[in-house]
Amino acid sequence: MSERMTQDAPPRPGALLARGVCRYMLSAGIAPVTEFAPEARLRADVMGVDARGRIWIVECKSSLADFRADAKWRGYLAWCDLFAFAAPADFPHEALPEDEGLLIADGYGAELIRLPAPRPLPPARRKALTLRLAMAAARRLRAALDPGAAAFDSLSGED
Amino acid sequence: MSERMTQDAPPRPGALLARGVCRYMLSAGIAPVTEFAPEARLRADVMGVDARGRIWIVECKSSLADFRADAKWRGYLAWCDLFAFAAPADFPHEALPEDEGLLIADGYGAELIRLPAPRPLPPARRKALTLRLAMAAARRLRAALDPGAAAFDSLSGED
Numbered sequence: 321m322s323e324r325m326t327q328d329a330p331p332r333p334g335a336l337l338a339r340g341v342c343r344y345m346l347s348a349g350i351a352p353v354t355e356f357a358p359e360a361r362l363r364a365d366v367m368g369v370d371a372r373g374r375i376w377i378v379e380c381k382s383s384l385a386d387f388r389a390d391a392k393w394r395g396y397l398a399w400c401d402l403f404a405f406a407a408p409a410d411f412p413h414e415a416l417p418e419d420e421g422l423l424i425a426d427g428y429g430a431e432l433i434r435l436p437a438p439r440p441l442p443p444a445r446r447k448a449l450t451l452r453l454a455m456a457a458a459r460r461l462r463a464a465l466d467p468g469a470a471a472f473d474s475l476s477g478e479d
Numbered sequence: 480m481s482e483r484m485t486q487d488a489p490p491r492p493g494a495l496l497a498r499g500v501c502r503y504m505l506s507a508g509i510a511p512v513t514e515f516a517p518e519a520r521l522r523a524d525v526m527g528v529d530a531r532g533r534i535w536i537v538e539c540k541s542s543l544a545d546f547r548a549d550a551k552w553r554g555y556l557a558w559c560d561l562f563a564f565a566a567p568a569d570f571p572h573e574a575l576p577e578d579e580g581l582l583i584a585d586g587y588g589a590e591l592i593r594l595p596a597p598r599p600l601p602p603a604r605r606k607a608l609t610l611r612l613a614m615a616a617a618r619r620l621r622a623a624l625d626p627g628a629a630a631f632d633s634l635s636g637e638d
Binding site for chain 1: 501502503506512606618619620624
């Protein structure tokens, strides 16, 4: 879980961007969950769901090298209705794919510069993802509110 | 949000039971959210969702007087697949409706004594509740992880 990671190790630059992205999402009515794995090989920086039930994924790129080292991002397109990159203001944005959404972000907030084109998920996949997001967020929330809860969690390690 | 309540005021006896109930739910693969309002007039002590997508509601009764003062509990039956009461070991359990589930709980855990009979929700309602649970849990989680997040939350006050 991301909250553990930030206690045990210095935050990656992407994790700081993710905090700003989450603040943007909250302001836009999208409920965000960081470090969520839609399938075993993938781990989205920020996944979110809005009141219309649409699933968002935002991948945070702290630098051009960070983006170029990422061979996986196209894999996320099959797991969201809306996909966007988030990058700092000094990132060369023209290097990012024009067909995807774009947020300018720092650790304190973010701004949506380019709206993602919706690629609607099959309803069964959206339904399954929504359920898994609900369970992951609820379980992490309990761990945050009740330090004794984690020892009871039979699903520990499943996201 | 319940986490604020517990900081600002002494926890109600029911809130202590809710902590134990949440631990039980985690152990049973049910992801719990406390103090969730399925509709404006209601506020469930613990609502949860399991990997099969079933919605649970558990109402915590610290005493017989607490149960008898509750004129609302039947209203929750329309908002869950499975309904149970949670009460302390010294509660007169025969006073609770035999058709509903029963957990014996304290602040540290709980045990399921009587399995609730499922009353399957209409799929559209289950879908809407799952989405709202996901959003509420994710938003509360962000508030717990990032003290600056709440100021951004455009949905604040909606659950």
